[in-house]
Amino acid sequence: MPTDASADNPFASRCVRPGAMTFIYPPGLSAQRLVQQLAQQDWRGAIVGGHGSGKSTLLAELSAEAQRAGRQPWHVVLQAGHRRLPLPLEAIAACGPSGLLLIDGYEQLGRWYRWRLARHCRRAGVGQLVTTHAPCELPTLLVLEPTLELFLQIVQQLARGQTLPFERQDIEAAYAQANGNLRDALFALYDLFEERRAARPASTGGDEHISPA
DSSP states (O other): OOOSSOTTOTTSHHHHSTTTSOOOOOTTOOHHHHHHHHHHTTTEEEEEOOTTSSHHHHHHHHHHHHHHTTOEEEEEEOOTTOOSOSSOGGGGGGGOTTEEEEEETGGGSOHHHHHHHHHHHHHHTOEEEEEESSOOSSOEEEEOOOOHHHHHHHHHHHHTTOOOSSOHHHHHHHHHHTTTOHHHHHHHHHHHHHHHHHHSOTTOOOOOOOOOO
């Protein structure tokens, strides 16, 4: 698991956590356009994608954009086994009519609890924006489908021109072994970066920059 021990490792946790990375939008989309779409959906929407597909990163960017649009985000992260929010449903009214409840890991909630949650949100005028692994009762805002090309762009973004101690085929192998889980693929590159750096002399140079082309 990556740590922050190596300050210059571009795949350290401080570099890849939600809010630290810049989400790479599909052509024609942006945070502003997605928030506009969310508003058209009465501030109800779901970001759909598998493990490590970038849902949390996108949620963080849309939270900031929604705030600029006049909504007040309230962020809740659910872990495996959480079947309800860590607060009484009645407390949702405290968000006010401009509130936007952000739930990362919405699939953890049971169907009956989701129905009750939606009812409380409607009564309070609070919007819902969630991440989930599969389409749900909320309107789908965007489906995330990771690709190798996208992963190469992410690696290039994180490297910021830094010379990486591995080749494109190593990046492709990390992606393939992670089965589309971008987060796990980045963790693998963190380990490979440390392994290769420890194995080569400090004076070694001349590595070529990784390019997605």
